[in-house]
Each structure stands twice: as structure tokens, then as C-alpha cells.
Amino acid sequence: MAVNSEANSISISDLSLTFPNGFVGLKSTGLQIQSGHFCTLLGPSGSGKTTLLRAIAGLITPTTGRIRIGNTDVTDLPVQARNIGFVFQNYALFPHMSVAENIEYPLKLHNWKVDARKARVKEILDLIELPHAAGNAVGQLSGGQQQRVAIGRALAYKPSLLLLDEPMGALDRRLRQQLGAELRAIQQRTGITAVYVTHDQEEAFILSDRIAVMAHGEILQYSTPADLYARPGSRFVAEFLGEANLIDVQSVAGDMAVTAYGPLPFTAIETLHARHGQPSLLVRPEDIRFVDSGSNHPTPVLQAEVTRTLFLGSRCLVSAKMKDGKTLTVECGKSDAPREGTTCGVTWASSASIMLVQ
Ligand SMILES: Nc1ncnc2c1ncn2[C@@H]1O[C@H](COP(=O)(O)OP(=O)(O)OP(=O)(O)O)[C@@H](O)[C@H]1O
Ligand SMILES: [Mg+2]
Numbered sequence: 001m002a003v004n005s006e007a008n009s010i011s012i013s014d015l016s017l018t019f020p021n022g023f024v025g026l027k028s029t030g031l032q033i034q035s036g037h038f039c040t041l042l043g044p045s046g047s048g049k050t051t052l053l054r055a056i057a058g059l060i061t062p063t064t065g066r067i068r069i070g071n072t073d074v075t076d077l078p079v080q081a082r083n084i085g086f087v088f089q090n091y092a093l094f095p096h097m098s099v100a101e102n103i104e105y106p107l108k109l110h111n112w113k114v115d116a117r118k119a120r121v122k123e124i125l126d127l128i129e130l131p132h133a134a135g136n137a138v139g140q141l142s143g144g145q146q147q148r149v150a151i152g153r154a155l156a157y158k159p160s161l162l163l164l165d166e167p168m169g170a171l172d173r174r175l176r177q178q179l180g181a182e183l184r185a186i187q188q189r190t191g192i193t194a195v196y197v198t199h200d201q202e203e204a205f206i207l208s209d210r211i212a213v214m215a216h217g218e219i220l221q222y223s224t225p226a227d228l229y230a231r232p233g234s235r236f237v238a239e240f241l242g243e244a245n246l247i248d249v250q251s252v253a254g255d256m257a258v259t260a261y262g263p264l265p266f267t268a269i270e271t272l273h274a275r276h277g278q279p280s281l282l283v284r285p286e287d288i289r290f291v292d293s294g295s296n297h298p299t300p301v302l303q304a305e306v307t308r309t310l311f312l313g314s315r316c317l318v319s320a321k322m323k324d325g326k327t328l329t330v331e332c333g334k335s336d337a338p339r340e341g342t343t344c345g346v347t348w349a350s351s352a353s354i355m356l357v358q
Contacts, residue, residue, distance in 0.1 A: 007070035008160040008193040009035040010056065015065030017055060017217075025051040027218045029065070033195065033210070038187055040196045040204040043214030044240075049197040051217070053163050056195060058082050069160055085154030085192075087164040093138045093146055093153070100125065100134040103153050110157045120156060127186055128152040144175045151183060155190060162187065162194040168203075176200075180207050201241050205229075213237050229284075235356055238282045243317075245288070245328045249279040249355065257281055257355060260324040261302050265350035279357045285317065285331035287352035290338055293345035301345040304328065306338045320346055 010033040017026040026048050033039045041049040054060045056067060058079040066075045074082050093102050103124050107117045125131045128148040138146055147167060154162055164183075168176045184207050187194045198204055204211050205225045212222045213236075221233045232238035235246060247264070249257045256263035259281065266281055293301055304320035307327065316337035318330040330346060338344050 007035065009033060009068075009070060010039075010161065010193060010195070011066075011068040012056070013066050015052075015055060015062050015067065017051060017060065017062045025217055026055065026062070027216075029217075029219055031212055031219060031222060033193060035070070035193055036191045037209040038184065038194045038196065038207055040198060040208040040211045041214055042198060042201060042204040042211050042240075044199055047214040048217040049199075049214055050165055052214070053165055053195060053197055056161070057084055057086065057163055082161075083159050084161045084163055085157070085159035087147075087150050087154045087162070087167040089166045089169045093149055095137070095139050097138065098135050099130060099138060099141070099149050102138060102149055103156050106153060106157050112157070124152040124156050127155070127189065129182075143171050144179050147171070147179055148182065151186060155186070155192065160193065162192050164194065165197045166199075167196075168198075176203065177206070183207070205241075213240060215240075231354065232282065232356065235280060235282075238356060243285045243329055243331070245283045245285065246356070247281040247283065247328075249281060252279075252355075257353075260326075261322060262300060264300060264353060266353045266355045267351050279355055282354045282356050283328070283348050283352055285329045288320075288328060288330040288346050288348045290318075290330065290332065290336065291345045291347050297347050299347050299350055301347045303343060304346045305343050306340050309337045309340055311337075320344075 012029060012031040015026055015029040018024050029052065041052060043049055055062050058074065058077060066073055068074065069082065094105065097105065100121050103121045104117050107120060125134055128151060130145060130148060133141065133145065138149060141149065150167065168179055171179065180203055196207060208225055210222060211225055211228055212219045213228065214220065215236055221228060221237050228237060229241055232241060238244040238246065247259050249259055251258045253263065255265065257266050264281060291297060291301055293303065302322065304322055306318055307321045308319040310317040311334065314334065316332055316334050318332060318337055320328045320330050322328060328346065
């Protein structure tokens with residue numbers, strides 16, 4: 001059932017969109033999505049995720065720029081000529097139709113012959129693992145099952161692209177995780193290119209080949225989940241993806257950053273998205289260790305007072321108050337967490353501290 005895997009890349013160049021009321025929904029945006037990839041648009045509410053998705057779909061017309069799917073420039077094509085499957089937050093299934101009829105509906109619209117339709121519906125029911133529910137009314141299904149039908153319906157006529165706008169927004173966390181894994185499996189099995197919108201960073205990390213982090217109508221950074229986490233190009237990306245300790249840098253002296261805690265080593269200056277502004281060091285909580293203040297370490301050991309220890313089951317999040325009154329968050333194993341009120345040393349490898357300029 002794999003779709004033609006070479007033809008379904010997406011190439012967006014210089015796309016911008018100003019709404020009739022003058023509001024700039026998208027600033028000049030470029031994005032290249034490889035065929036067969038799962039790409040997530042991740043960003044806070046109002047950052048332009050839905051606007052970009054709707055522009056790809058052809059539901060709104062961009063002010064400037066081009067959109068290509070494979071070798072075809074689709075910018076001027078109407079929605080129905082773009083061969084795209086959609087899944088929206090409210091699945092918009094037809095409540096008076098059965099599961100099979102819902103899946104068959106777009107095939108009828110695309111004038112598939114009866115035999116081909118029946119065969120495809122069976123194929124899709126297997127794909128979404130609901131073969132026994134073919135005759136059920138959709139109202140009898142759980143939210144998660146309805147979601148699977150919506151995905152199946154969107155895939156039925158073999159679109160080149162699958163666009164999903166917060167399709168699991170209404171579901172609880174456990175169901176989201178389970179369905180996310182199912183969605184990813186279906187996407188990989190079919191080899192379809194998917195663009196998925198969410199503001200949930202954990203979901204984005206789990207599902208995606210690539211994530212585009214958006215804010216204020218712009219893509220700030222586009223990369224793999226691991227790269228975004230390890231090498232965020234800006235404070236916004238660092239703080240939006242996971243817990244981030246940011247230490248103000250007063251100046252740079254040789255290979256050391258001068259901070260309120262003295263000179264600290266660092267690995268790299270990220271200039272990718274460099275803007276004017278105060279540079280800072282990023283240190284992730286899991287990279288900080290508690291150590292004996294007296295012992296020898298290759299990196300500076302800073303004094304900290306443990307003000308709070310949060311027990312999270314398999315690990316602890318510890319608040320360590322520094323001498324300037326600011327707090328670093330330290331993640332450690334449950335047996336390594338120091339007691340609240342104690343003073344201890346904290347340190348991290350120089351490879352774990354990244355200079356952000358913005
Ligand atoms: N038709 C419109 N006219 C004017 N402004 C609009 C229009 N549609 C959206 N906007 C504005 O564009 C911005 C981006 O909206 P968009 O729906 O793309 O955000 P989003 O990232 O999808 O947010 P959410 O996570 O809340 O769904 C918002 O500030 C929104 O108010
Ligand atoms: Mg939206």
C-alpha cells in the first residue's frame with residue numbers, strides 16, 4: 001500500500017501571508033520536507049501552525065512564495081487538485097454513516113469503481129486495526145477509535161500528503177501516546193509524507209523525523225528532535241523544548257564565559273539564529289551533577305543550596321539556589337537527590353554547556 005515514495009516531498013519557499021485585516025500570519029517562510037518524513041509544526045498558540053498547514057492544503061492563499069509537492073508547483077492549484085488527506089481536531093466523521101461508509105465516502109467523491117472501493121475500505125480497516133467495526137455506527141466508537149477512522153478516511157484515496165492539525169487535542173494523555181504510536185506506525189507502513197501540528201513538545205519528540213519550531217509566524221529552527229534538544233539555536237527553542245537552565249553571560253574571555261558564578265567553560269557558540277542580545281549558557285538539568293565541594297573536578301564546582309526536591313517516580317528534580325539567588329534545576333536519580341536545606345557542589349562537563357546568543 002506504499003505510495004510513490006519519491007514524489008511526495010514538500011518544498012516551501014519565501015511563503016508569507018498577510019490576512020485581510022493586515023495581520024501578518026506568516027513571515028517569509030522556507031521549509032523542505034523529505035518524501036516519507038513525518039514533520040511536526042510545533043509552537044505556542046497563535047504562532048502560525050494552522051496558517052502554514054492551511055496554506056499547504058490550499059485552503060488559504062499566500063501573499064508571496066511558492067509551494068511544491070514533488071515536482072509540481074501547487075501554489076495556484078485548488079484544494080481538490082492537491083491530492084492531500086486531512087485530519088482535524090474534531091474528526092468531522094459523518095455520524096449517520098457506518099465506519100466503512102465513512103472510509104468509502106472520499107472514494108465515491110473521487111469516482112472510484114465499486115469493486116476498487118470495497119477492496120480499499122477493507123485494506124484501510126486492516127491498516128487502522130478496526131476490521132471488525134466496519135458496520136458499526138461511528139457514534140458507538142471510543143474517541144480513539146474515531147480518530148483512527150478519521151486517519152483511515154484521510155488515507156483512503158492514497159493522497160500524496162497527510163496533514164494533521166492537532167488531531168489528538170481532545171484526547172487524554174495516555175490515549176494520545178497510544179494513538180500517536182499507532183499514527184506513526186501507519187505513516188511508516190504507508191510511507192506517506194505527513195505534516196502534523198501540535199503544541200505538545202513530548203508528542204513532537206516521539207513522533208517526528210523533523211520538527212519545525214514556530215513562533216510569531218516564523219520558523220525559528222527546523223531539525224531532528226535530538227538536534228533541536230542538543231543544539232537549540234535560540235533561548236526560545238531551548239526553553240520551549242524541555243527544561244533549560246540559562247545562565248547570563250557577561251563577557252567571553254578566551255574559551256571561558258564570564259558569569260555571576262565566575263568563568264565557566266563552554267563548547268560552542270550557536271550563531272545559526274544569532275540576534276542581538278544578552279548571550280547565555282544553556283545547561284540541561286540532566287547534565288548537572290551533585291559533587292563534593294572539596295574534591296577535584298576538571299570543571300568548576302559551584303556552591304548551591306538545595307531548596308526543593310521533587311520526587312517524580314524514577315527520578316528527582318532538584319532546585320539548587322545559587323549565590324546570586326537564581327535557581328538551577330538539576331535532574332538526578334531518586335537515590336542521588338540531596339536533602340532539602342543542605343549545601344552542596346554542582347558541576348557539569350564543558351561539553352554540556354552551550355552558548356546561546358539571543
Ligand atoms: N482569518 C484571520 N484573520 C486575521 N488573523 C488571523 C486569521 N486566522 C488566524 N489569524 C491569526 O494568525 C495567528 C496565527 O494563527 P494560527 O491559527 O495559525 O495559530 P496556531 O499556531 O495554529 O495556534 P493554536 O495552537 O492556538 O491553534 C493568530 O494570531 C491568529 O489570531
Ligand atoms: Mg492551530
